[in-house]
Amino acid sequence: MFDFSGRVALVTGAASGIGRAIALNLARQGAQVLVTDIHSDAIDVVVKEITDAGGAAAGFVQDTSVREDNERAVAYALEKFGALHHAVNNAGIGGQPTPTGETDLDGWDRTVSINLAGVMYGMRYEIPAIEQSGGGSIVNMASIHGLVATGIGNSAYTTAKHGVIGMTKQAGVDYGPRGVRVNAVMPGYINTPLLAQVDKTFYDSLVSKHPAGRLGEPEEVATLTAFLLSDEASFITASAHLVDGGYCAL
Numbered sequence: 001m002f003d004f005s006g007r008v009a010l011v012t013g014a015a016s017g018i019g020r021a022i023a024l025n026l027a028r029q030g031a032q033v034l035v036t037d038i039h040s041d042a043i044d045v046v047v048k049e050i051t052d053a054g055g056a057a058a059g060f061v062q063d064t065s066v067r068e069d070n071e072r073a074v075a076y077a078l079e080k081f082g083a084l085h086h087a088v089n090n091a092g093i094g095g096q097p098t099p100t101g102e103t104d105l106d107g108w109d110r111t112v113s114i115n116l117a118g119v120m121y122g123m124r125y126e127i128p129a130i131e132q133s134g135g136g137s138i139v140n141m142a143s144i145h146g147l148v149a150t151g152i153g154n155s156a157y158t159t160a161k162h163g164v165i166g167m168t169k170q171a172g173v174d175y176g177p178r179g180v181r182v183n184a185v186m187p188g189y190i191n192t193p194l195l196a197q198v199d200k201t202f203y204d205s206l207v208s209k210h211p212a213g214r215l216g217e218p219e220e221v222a223t224l225t226a227f228l229l230s231d232e233a234s235f236i237t238a239s240a241h242l243v244d245g246g247y248c249a250l
């Protein structure tokens with residue numbers, strides 16, 4: 001457990017999967033959490049889960065690929081909770097598993113606009129608000145495919161996640177002396193709705209690539225994220241961290 005009491009955290013893509021687990025985990029540890037997503041009904045469910053458990057949360061509908069939505073989400077956090085100390089830029093989509101030379105370019109634009117530009121748009125407004133609130137920390141959700149390619153195509157996803165790691169390093173360096181730490185998390189394959197559609201053969205082939213012998217759970221990503229956000233990680237910034245069951249070592 002880390003101590004987030006008195007802290008305000010904004011989590012994007014928090015209505016499902018990894019983002020939901022991060023929001024619940026931070027709230028359990030005392031943070032006031034702004035749960036943002038494109039799906040308002042699902043936001044309400046997560047906010048209720050947090051408040052029913054005695055935590056503090058509010059919801060905000062936000063498309064992270066729309067610049068103004070990011071500005072409005074940060075403004076809402078400041079209005080609702082009076083400060084912003086932490087942000088988790090987690091919202092993302094899976095992209096399309098096709099070889100590079102067959103990439104659907106509309107799909108490319110969409111994936112890059114959410115998985116890469118959306119992270120930049122988020123930090124553009126989160127960082128000044130965090131500085132204004134006295135400092136804090138950010139985690140950007142990358143992937144093992146920010147380090148290595150996929151075996152099934154998907155240039156947009158691989159490119160975006162590599163870019164998130166570069167952007168994280170730059171932001172961490174820029175704000176190291178100014179009290180804002182910025183790190184990235186690189187999960188292996190995690191059991192979330194993002195993977196719900198894959199058939200059993202493909203699922204089993206994914207499992208075989210993880211020396212842990214299974215896929216990860218959202219809570220395991222949430223634990224690393226909470227650590228990196230917390231004061232316990234005070235000397236960790238501008239870096240990317242695996243939670244991948246050994247995938248990248250194989």
Ligand SMILES: NC(=O)c1ccc[n+]([C@@H]2O[C@H](COP(=O)([O-])OP(=O)(O)OC[C@H]3O[C@@H](n4cnc5c(N)ncnc54)[C@H](O)[C@@H]3O)[C@@H](O)[C@H]2O)c1
Binds near residue numbers: 093
């Ligand atoms: N599941 C995995 O295996 C895995 C592995 C590595 C990294 N990731 C990354 O983790 C993050 C979360 O993925 P997940 O597996 O929890 O997926 P998920 O589909 O369960 O959740 C993603 C959430 O993001 C929201 N979202 C999508 N587009 C959005 C937008 N434009 N603006 C705001 N919200 C938006 C969705 O509505 C959804 O609630 C993504 O960035 C993904 O790339 C996932």
